[in-house]
Amino acid sequence: xxxxxxxxxxxxxxxxxxxxxxxxxxxxxxxxxxxxxxxxxxxxxxxxxxxxxxxxxxxxxxxxxxxxxxxxxxxxxxxxxxxxxxxxxxxxxxxxxxxxxxxxxxxxxxxxxxxxxxxxxxxxxxxxxxxxxxxxxxxxxxxxxxxxxxxxxxxxxxxxxxxxxxxxxxxxxxxxxxxxxxxxxxxxxxxxxxxxxxxxxxxxx
Numbered sequence: 528x529x530x531x532x533x534x535x536x537x538x539x540x541x542x543x544x545x546x547x548x549x550x551x552x553x554x555x556x557x558x559x560x561x562x563x564x565x566x567x568x569x570x571x572x573x574x575x576x577x578x579x580x581x582x583x584x585x586x587x588x589x590x591x592x593x594x595x596x597x598x599x600x601x602x603x604x605x606x607x608x609x610x611x612x613x614x615x616x617x618x619x620x621x622x623x624x625x626x627x628x629x630x631x632x633x634x635x636x637x638x639x640x641x642x643x644x645x646x647x648x649x650x651x652x653x654x655x656x657x658x659x660x661x662x663x664x665x666x667x668x669x670x671x672x673x674x675x676x677x678x679x680x681x682x683x684x685x686x687x688x689x690x691x692x693x694x695x696x697x698x699x700x701x702x703x704x705x706x707x708x709x710x711x712x713x714x715x716x717x718x719x720x721x722x723x724x725x726x727x728x729x730x731x732x
Contacts, residue, residue: 535581542645543573543590545657550595554642555579556630561591561642563632569593591630591642596659598640599728606725607677608663609638610732611670616641622652637729677724677731678710678717693719 552569554562555576562568570576573590580588597616599609616622617631628647634640643653655665664670685693690704697719703709710717724731 535577539645542648542650542653543577545653546592546594546643546645547573549592549657549660551656552593552595553577554591554593556589556591556642556644558587559589561593561630561632563642585646589647590645592645592656593632593640593642594656594659596663597656598634598638599732600635600638600640601727601729603635603638603728606728607670607673607721607731609640610728611673612659612663612665613639613641614673615665615669616652616655622655623649624652625649628652639732673731674721674724678720679707681720681723681730682710683707 552571553573553576554569555567556562573592576588577590580590596605596609597612599605599607599613603609616629622629626647626649628644628649629652630642630644632640632642643656645653659665682690687704690709691701694701694704694709694716697715699713699716703713703716706712710720
């Protein structure tokens with residue numbers, strides 16, 4: 528349908544076409560605020576919200592895209608990957624946003640996500656989002672750092688009794704409960720903590 532819509536500039540067409548088919552949802556941005564409450568609709572295709580923007584002549588409405596891989600929430604399926612990407616894309620030091628096209632919004636259970644205003648988000652950012660379809664991380668270093676910090680936090684905040692229970696549940700020696708270094712020595716323990724972080728990434732946020 529994109530080719531049949533009137534008054535669509537080549538640049539905007541290029542931007543929409545780049546993200547069309549990527550994992551995420553399309554939505555309207557009204558007076559600078561994205562439609563994220565239950566009274567508004569998120570769309571699988573850009574066609575309908577784009578038509579609304581064109582009819583409005585972009586006065587109050589703009590077209591937004593919420594990429595699935597750039598948000599995190601407890602009980603979601605994006606885990607630390609979503610948190611790592613969110614951190615990268617909202618860090619203006621590594622991801623310049625001169626026109627305010629990257630909007631930070633609440634997301635699911637205590638999480639956060641981003642909405643990209645297609646008109647104002649730098650094209651390089653849109654290319655990074657499209658590239659996530661092939662490899663889901665913007666930065667391996669950010670993801671690794673979140674894992675390391677999250678493991679240290681989970682294990683460091685547990686009491687010795689809680690550590691013992693965790694080790695018993697994994698059929699590991701309970702004497703490791705007194706060692707802060709235990710997750711780095713015991714692969715099964717480390718993997719268990721990472722699994723917990725992926726289920727509850729807000730711990731690492």
